[in-house]
Amino acid sequence: MSVTGDVLLAVDGLSKHFGGVKAVDDVSLEIAPGRICSLIGPNGSGKSTLINVLSGLYGATRGSISLLGQDITRRRPDERVRLGLARTFQNIRLFKGLSVLENVMTGQHCRTSSGLFRALLHPASRREEAATRKRALRELEFVGLPDVAAAPAGSLAYGRQRLVEIARALASDPTLLLLDEPAAGLNPHETEALDRTLRQIVGRGITVLLVEHDMNLVMGVSDHITVLNFGRKISAGTPEQVQADPGVIEAYLGTGDARGADAQR
Numbered sequence: 001m002s003v004t005g006d007v008l009l010a011v012d013g014l015s016k017h018f019g020g021v022k023a024v025d026d027v028s029l030e031i032a033p034g035r036i037c038s039l040i041g042p043n044g045s046g047k048s049t050l051i052n053v054l055s056g057l058y059g060a061t062r063g064s065i066s067l068l069g070q071d072i073t074r075r076r077p078d079e080r081v082r083l084g085l086a087r088t089f090q091n092i093r094l095f096k097g098l099s100v101l102e103n104v105m106t107g108q109h110c111r112t113s114s115g116l117f118r119a120l121l122h123p124a125s126r127r128e129e130a131a132t133r134k135r136a137l138r139e140l141e142f143v144g145l146p147d148v149a150a151a152p153a154g155s156l157a158y159g160r161q162r163l164v165e166i167a168r169a170l171a172s173d174p175t176l177l178l179l180d181e182p183a184a185g186l187n188p189h190e191t192e193a194l195d196r197t198l199r200q201i202v203g204r205g206i207t208v209l210l211v212e213h214d215m216n217l218v219m220g221v222s223d224h225i226t227v228l229n230f231g232r233k234i235s236a237g238t239p240e241q242v243q244a245d246p247g248v249i250e251a252y253l254g255t256g257d258a259r260g261a262d263a264q265r
């Protein structure tokens with residue numbers, strides 16, 4: 001697959017096998033900058049595994065990943081963050097005992113010389129730490145949570161913890177933001193707010209790759225959708241195109257996945 005100036009992320013023939021399980025199987029896709037792209041598919045179709053391979057949490061079994069034309073297939077996760085690839089997790093991974101603000105500050109440690117923990121301990125790093133704090137506060141304002149900056153992250157309701165994760169990822173200054181099921185556990189009001197936040201993120205020039213089961217959100221917000229089933233790419237296109245694809249409808253019906261069946265509406 002050729003990498004052109006219009007491609008932010010190019011994934012070519014990517015596979016991830018766990019023993020005999022082909023969790024991701026020969027997937028190729030391209031993501032253009034400035035878009036919201038989504039990855040959908042029935043339960044167990046390989047979406048999270050693909051995100052984990054893209055972010056470097058798992059090594060690829062085969063294939064390649066390039067970000068802005070640079071091969072990152074064998075880069076460590078922290079190197080990928082430095083190159084502009086940030087993510088959130090399906091299962092929230094906050095430091096529950098640290099404050100909300102400190103959690104968001106950890107998002108920047110890949111870009112600072114000292115890192116949060118050293119900054120908290122060493123006076124020499126305090127100036128850098130002040131700038132980090134200011135940036136973290138800006139990101140908390142962006143996601144609508146400036147009022148809870150001092151609260152322990154673990155004390156926040158689930159939906160707000162998800163927003164803190166997004167703020168932390170934004171604090172790393174990403175070019176591409178990978179979001180793994182950000183609407184999981186959100187109420188309809190929070191999901192609407194998330195929809196607006198996603199559009200604002202793209203408005204800042206950040207490209208989004210969204211893994212999500214909430215089909216109303218996905219179909220409303222996505223510019224482009226890739227559909228996986230049993231680790232393989234079975235369809236791709238606009239929301240209208242994938243919704244009309246008989247292969248996609250069959251994949252969802254075959255699983256009896258009630259959430260997935262929404263894809264047909």
Ligand SMILES: Nc1ncnc2c1ncn2[C@@H]1O[C@H](COP(=O)(O)OP(=O)(O)OP(=O)(O)O)[C@@H](O)[C@H]1O
Nearest residue numbers: 018021022023041042043044045046047048049050
């Ligand atoms: N660490 C692992 N070890 C072994 N098998 C795994 C591992 N992670 C995922 N799998 C398997 O790989 C397949 C794809 O799983 P994955 O979690 O990527 O799917 P998914 O589309 O994200 O599912 P869901 O929508 O339910 O979150 C499944 O069969 C799963 O059991």
